[in-house]
Amino acid sequence: MADEEMKQKVLDELQKKSGSKTKFYFNDLAKIMDMKPRVAKKIVNEMVTEGKLTFWSSGSTTMYSLPGVGKQTASEGESKE
Numbered sequence: 001m002a003d004e005e006m007k008q009k010v011l012d013e014l015q016k017k018s019g020s021k022t023k024f025y026f027n028d029l030a031k032i033m034d035m036k037p038r039v040a041k042k043i044v045n046e047m048v049t050e051g052k053l054t055f056w057s058s059g060s061t062t063m064y065s066l067p068g069v070g071k072q073t074a075s076e077g078e079s080k081e
Contacts, residue, residue: 006033006043011052014066023056023063 013032014024030040044064047053054067 003043003046006035007047007052009033010043010047011066014053018066018069022069023065025061025063029064 010029010032017024026037026041026044029044030037033040033043035043044053048055048064051067053064055062055064057063
């Protein structure tokens, strides 16, 4: 599958699950793509750069979400666009 198709697959899955879960671990995203971690990481990083995903880090844990979704949006002053 091409990178663009993989990106769309991730977005579709995250939108489906957004009602119950807003943040996802990298391993969750790699599982959706069914790819090796190195290849999946490249695609996830591209999605963050393109603004299709945002990431949140506590310093020890990194999680990914759709832009403008989740509790941190309001607390960090981000706006839904």
